[in-house]
Amino acid sequence: MATLFQNIFASIFFLLKNIKLLIVVIVLLAVIALILGKVYQGWDDDPDRGAIAIANGTFGENYSTPIYLDQGWSANDSLWFYNTTQGSALLPYDFFLALEQENSTDLFRDNQNIDRYRYLPQKPTFFNPEGFPVGFVQETYKGKDYIGYTCAACHTGQVNYQGTAIRIDGGPAMADMVGFLTGLEKSMLATQQQPQKKQRFVQNVLELSNDYSTAQEILQSLDQWTRTIRLYNTVNHSHIDYGYARLDAFGRIYNRVLQHMINKPQLATAMKLAVSPIGNRILTNQQIDKVLDGIGENIIVDKQFGLVFERLASKENGYPGLNQRDLLRVRNQVFNEADAPTSYPFLWDIAQSDYVQWNGVANNSGVGPLGRNTGEVIGVFGILDWTSHEKNGFSLSAILTGQEKLKQQVDFTSSIDLTNLRRLESHLKSLQSPVWPREILGEIDLAKAQRGQVIYAKYCLSCHEVIERNNWDRLVVAKMSDIGFIGTDKAAAVNGVAYSGKSGNLKHTVQSTDVGDLVIEENAPVIQILTSATKGVIGTPDADKYIVRRWLDRLYDIGSSFFDNTIRNTIKNGNYKSDTTSSPYNSLLAYKARSLNGIWATAPYLHNGSVPSLYDLLLPQEERPSEFMVGSREFDPVKVGFRAQGYDGFRYTTMRIGDKNTGHEYGAGRTPQLNGEVLPALDEAQRWDLIEYIKTL
Missing domain, CATH: 1.20.5 (Single alpha-helices involved in coiled-coils or other helix-helix interfaces)
Structure with a gap:
């Protein structure tokens, strides 16, 4: 023994x-x-960071090779940020290399065309051998290559002044993503329909000797991807024109989640509820059955959903042949109109902020940043290979999404690269706000700035704290203002709470909120569906890694995100409605204020980009421009904003909800401070003093 x-x-x-x-x-x-x-x-250290000069640019803007300010990043720091994939897959890589413009033999990715959509052209560098624009990168998933977005596509800005260009890392992009995707769809349709263009496209793709080996394979894939891009553009069609420098990112993220969660019975029910203006059903039961013939019972992927919309619009083979209006009426039963575009937020200090997003929805503590960034990639074309299967043993994603006891479970496999998302968030910790370049934009009048500092302390400081831009231990506290209190356009905040959709397999699962647990119903707020789906993606190991590494990496990513995060889990600061058991998302009906360091480089202003300059923001609402041009990067160092007149850009009008320039009238003596006090209106001299001080931040 x-x-x-x-x-x-x-x-x-x-x-x-x-x-x-x-x-x-x-x-x-x-x-x-x-x-x-x-x-x-550190291998990619091009001294120009890949930036190039542009001649004959859009809106007549010609500029020399952009320069960089000291924002705490070296050349390789910038280039790594530009070219690190997050798992986005907009289009097959070979297609993006070979695709021509709709009415030209010039490539769609030609620098002049890229500049037209206000993305930033680049030259080839080590990490970017094809010379893709800032924020476009090759992604490899399950053995196939794609082109996708990186964080930098929406969060890299540029300021031009009298021929000198200043690249702003982490700044808001001037990009017109809707125009870009619409142009992409038109180019793909033209390639399908024009024999010579189609022949050149097939030949150019074959010569790459990459993912395609036959013409038939290329054409089948072209049909599929054209349908997918067209589906995305139809689902997110809005009566609000976004133009340059803004996007309804949340609306589009919401719609992608709904598309991949709804099941076939729920989709059929939704289609039955689509009615004409006089209340008649648009589709008969027989038409719905025909449209949904062969469509998957549970998860309906891009390819199948694209086919559904194609069948709805087709007049052949007995399909209903819906016009655009009726197609959108069917769309509205499944999805929500993405009609609340907002400016692209700037990224400096984001890793040091307690709450992020315009409505403060994302708590930045713990694994919050990982969830926030996962949701973002869901919106920008992460491949969502979500499938449904019989319960078959342990599943972390099922536990995280409340599906552990369900007979049928959704698996959240995707192309989303959590390892890189964690690395990118860590990388942003060293990014600093840009300092006003006096040698380019002019000296700051220190006497006026000193007077302006006193005004700032009285009118602005309670919401917009002043921080040290290079303090490693800085914490940026979001100050939330209820939409009724601040008075700015309410669409983005209201949509974030009010939008709903079919929950698919998440029906009757339980989700925690700050005021208690709730049951996700079949028709549920999309914020609930997105929260669960994001957890599911985080809990699903990377399909491209072998089994041991995929689990080790996933556990490390989650653990590292939690333990390396110094942001504490605290309640929100500011003036907002509290969450209650009957209204668990009340606090999201608010907008966030943050420190204004570097704000000079982030026009146009307010969350929806409805005010062209800082000077205009200090005026009463009725004196602010009711329409102005957007798209130019030419800077106005006096009013502090971009050129707003004198060229044929996107005409922004402020008449409709989603576009309104109301609210935030502190300088006009109308909006109360957080303590309820309404201060006197600033006079003209005080406005200019305040602007001069803000330049120093």
Whole structure:
């Protein structure tokens, strides 16, 4: 018996010893990988950071090779941010290389065309050998190559002044994403329909010798991807024109989640409820059955949903042949109109902020940043290979989404790269706001700025704290203002709470909120569906990695995101309605104020980009421009904003909900401070003093 126990203890000791050895090996491999990753990250150090000069640019803007201000990033820091994939897959990589413009043989990715949509052209560098624009990158998923967006596409800005261009890392893009995607759809349709264009496209793709080997394969894929892009544009069609420099990102994220969660019975029910203006059903039961013939019972992927919309619009083979208006009426039963565009937020200090997003929806503590960024990639074309299957053992994603006891469970496999999302968030910790470049934009009048500092302390400081831009330990506290209190356009905040849709397999699962647990119903607020779906993606290992590494990486990403995050889980600051058991999302009917360091480089202003300059923002609402041009990067250093007249850009009008320029009238003596006090209106001299001080932030 003694010998038996000795053998058992010896075996346990041997096992523990080897487990310790295994842990040491894993830690050493992780350290080596980290060191090699840092070395690799530093290989792309082009002194121009890939930036190029543009002649004959859009709106007559010609500029020399852009320069960079000191924002705490080196050349390789910028280039790594521009070219690190997050798992976005907009289009097959080969297609983007070969696709021509709709009415030209010039490539769609030609720099002049890219500049027309106000993305930022680049030259080839080590991480970007094809010279894609800032924020476009090659993504590889399940053995196939794609082109997709990186964070930098929407969060890299540029300011031009008298021929000198200043690239702003982390600044809001001037991009017209809707115009870009519409142009992409038109170019793909033209490639399908024009024989010579189609022939050139097929030949150019074949010459790449990459993912396609036959013409038939290329044309089948072209049909599929054209349908997918067309579906996306139809689902997100809005009566509000976005123009340049803004996007309804949340509306589009919501719609992508709904598209991939609704099941076939729920879709059929929704289609039955689509009616004409006089109340008649648009589709008969027989038409619905025909349109949905062969469509998956549970998760309906892009390819199938694209086919559904194609069948709805087709007049062939007995399909209903809906016109655009009726097609949108059917759309509205499944999705929500993405009609609340907002400016692209600037990213400096985001890693040091307690709450983020315009409505403060994202708590930045714990694994919050990982969830926030996962939701973002869902919106910008992450491949969502979500499938439904019979319960078959342990599933972390099922536990996180409340599906662990369901017979049928959704698996949230996707192309979303959580490892890179964690690395990108960490990378942003070292990004600093840009300082006003006096040698380019002019000296700051210090006497006026000193007077302006006093005004700022009285009128602005309670919401917009002043921080040290280079303080590693800085914390940026969001000050929330209820939409009824601040008075700015309410569409974005209201949509975030009010929009609903079919919950698919998440029906009757339970989700936690700050005021208690709730049941997700079949018709549920999309914020609930998105929250669960995001958890599911986080809990699903990377399909492109072998089984041991996929689980180790996923656990490390979640653990590291939690333990490396110094932001504490605190309640929101400001003036807003509290969440209640009957209204658990009340606090989201508000907008966030944050520090204004670097604000000079982020026009136009207010959350929806409805005010062209800081000077205009200090005026009473009726004196602010009711219409102005957007799209130019030419800077106005006096009013502090971009050129707003004198060129044929996007004409922004402020008449409709979603576009309104109301509210935030502190300088006009109308909007009360957080303590309820209404201060006197600023006079003209005080406005200019305040603007001069804001330039120093």
